[in-house]
Amino acid sequence: MQLESGQVLLARYTLLRKLGEGRAGLVWLARDRESARDCAVEVLRPELADGPLERDRFLRGARLQKQDLHPGILRCISLHETAPVLAVFEFMAGGDLSRWRGRDWRLTVPLLAQVADAAAALHDRGLV
Numbered sequence: 066m067q068l069e070s071g072q073v074l075l076a077r078y079t080l081l082r083k084l085g086e087g088r089a090g091l092v093w094l095a096r097d098r099e100s101a102r103d104c105a106v107e108v109l110r111p112e113l114a115d116g117p118l119e120r121d122r123f124l125r126g127a128r129l130q131k132q133d134l135h136p137g138i139l140r141c142i143s144l145h146e147t148a149p150v151l152a153v154f155e156f157m158a159g160g161d162l163s164r165w166r167g168r169d170w171r172l173t174v175p176l177l178a179q180v181a182d183a184a185a186a187l188h189d190r191g192l193v
Contacts, residue, residue, distance in 0.1 A: 066111050066149055068093065075145060078106050078153065085161075089113055089123050094156065103158075104142065109150040120150060126192050127152035134190060137183035 068091060072080045078095040084105060085092045095106040107127075113119040130141040130152075143153035162180070165173050187193045 066108075068108065073098075074106065074108070074149060074151065078104065080106065089119055095153075097153070103156045105139070105154040105156045107152045107154065111149070114148060114150045123150065123152070129190055129192060130154070135183045135186035137179055138186065 068080060070080055070082055074080065077098050079098060081094045081096060083091065084094050090107040090109050092105055092107045095104050097104050109120065109123045124144065124146060127141045127144050130138065133140065139155040139157060141152050141154050145151045165176060184193060
C-alpha cells in the first residue's frame with residue numbers, strides 16, 4: 066500500500082505528513098476525524114504484514130505501549146490487527162532529538178537523562 070498525505074485510513078485517520086520510518090513501519094502525523102486531535106499512526110510495512118514474526122513483534126510492542134510504561138513514553142491508543150496493520154499513538158509536537166545538536170551541554174544532558182530513563186523502561190519490558 067502506497068501512503069500519501071491526505072489519504073484516510075480506516076475511514077478515521079487522515080494522513081498529514083510522514084514523520085519517519087523504521088525497520089518495520091512508517092510513522093505518519095494524522096488527524097483523528099472522531100476526536101479532532103492529532104495522533105501518530107505507525108503502519109506496518111505491507112511486505113512484513115504477512116510474516117508472523119514481524120507482525121507479532123509489531124503488535125506485541127503496540128499492546129505493551131497501551132500501558133503506562135513511563136511518563137516519557139507516548140501511549141498506544143488504538144490498534145488495528147488486520148490489513149492495514151497499524152497502531153495509533155498519542156502525538157506530542159516538538160520534533161526529534163536532532164534539533165538539540167550543538168546546544169549547550171548543560172541543557173542537553175538533563176534531556177538525554179530523561180530519554181535514557183524512558184529507554185530503560187522499554188528495555189525492562191523487552192521492547193528494545
